[in-house]
Amino acid sequence: MRLHSTTAGDGARHIGLVHGLGADGTTWDPLVERLLTTGRYRITTIDLRGHGRSDRASSYALDDLANDLAETLPPQLHGVIGHSLGGAVLARAVEHLAPERAIYLDPGFRLTIPTTGIAGRLFWLVPIVTLGAAQLLQARKTAASRARYPADVQTAMKAAQARFDTRMAIEVFRDVAFHPVPVAPPVVPSTIVLSDDSPAVLPDVYASKLEAAGWEVRRIPGVHHDMHLEDPGRTAEMILDLL
Numbered sequence: 001m002r003l004h005s006t007t008a009g010d011g012a013r014h015i016g017l018v019h020g021l022g023a024d025g026t027t028w029d030p031l032v033e034r035l036l037t038t039g040r041y042r043i044t045t046i047d048l049r050g051h052g053r054s055d056r057a058s059s060y061a062l063d064d065l066a067n068d069l070a071e072t073l074p075p076q077l078h079g080v081i082g083h084s085l086g087g088a089v090l091a092r093a094v095e096h097l098a099p100e101r102a103i104y105l106d107p108g109f110r111l112t113i114p115t116t117g118i119a120g121r122l123f124w125l126v127p128i129v130t131l132g133a134a135q136l137l138q139a140r141k142t143a144a145s146r147a148r149y150p151a152d153v154q155t156a157m158k159a160a161q162a163r164f165d166t167r168m169a170i171e172v173f174r175d176v177a178f179h180p181v182p183v184a185p186p187v188v189p190s191t192i193v194l195s196d197d198s199p200a201v202l203p204d205v206y207a208s209k210l211e212a213a214g215w216e217v218r219r220i221p222g223v224h225h226d227m228h229l230e231d232p233g234r235t236a237e238m239i240l241d242l243l
Helices: 024-038 064-070 085-097 117-123 128-148 151-163 168-178 206-214 230-243
Strands: 005-006 013-018 043-046 079-083 102-105 190-194 218-220
Touching: 005 024, 013 024, 013 085, 024 043, 024 151, 024 230, 064 085, 064 168, 079 085, 079 230, 085 102, 085 168, 085 206, 102 230, 128 168, 190 230
Parallel strands: 013 043, 013 079, 079 102, 102 190, 190 218
Antiparallel strands: 005 043
16 A cells, blocks of 8 residues: 655655554654754655555554555665554564664564463453553553643644544554564664653563664653654654664
């Protein structure tokens, strides 16, 4: 599927941005504004299938989302950045895209959700209930942090969520839970940037294993999962240092 995309800026270095679950390309605006002020970048944002102005679909498997990304973004960009679900999708498309560097902001590589034994069977017996309960605490933390965002950012997030196909959530969570990104050397130079909320999507033990395999791991302390919205300044500084 060809995704809706928007490109801004005329700098020499072209980078792509891949949003997380329930967001869309417009929610990158605070970060995009800071990167464009440098005059160095041309930035393409996309809307994943089921998000924003891209089409809805009958399948939301991660491999399908990755194929969409590979079809939409040009290969060999100077950098591609994925947040949360966008990181999980980018990891599956990165070999085809072959950017100079991949950056993963709190990527959904491995959820802290049971998948084996009795606990796994019970958890996935009625996923709409168990996933809702598992996400309740995180949702409360997210709501508290988002309440402090500027009004225009809150408006953009609400608009993105209104366009989001909520049917995809269980399929996405199941796919990430049962098919985590394997521990192996990255296919391109890759950096994982973690927030204080990162253990929910990338447990510290798993991050350490990826680091030992050749992934660079950095942290921005004192921010929550939506780091590019909560603190676009420090997030931009990190990206500028990497790209």
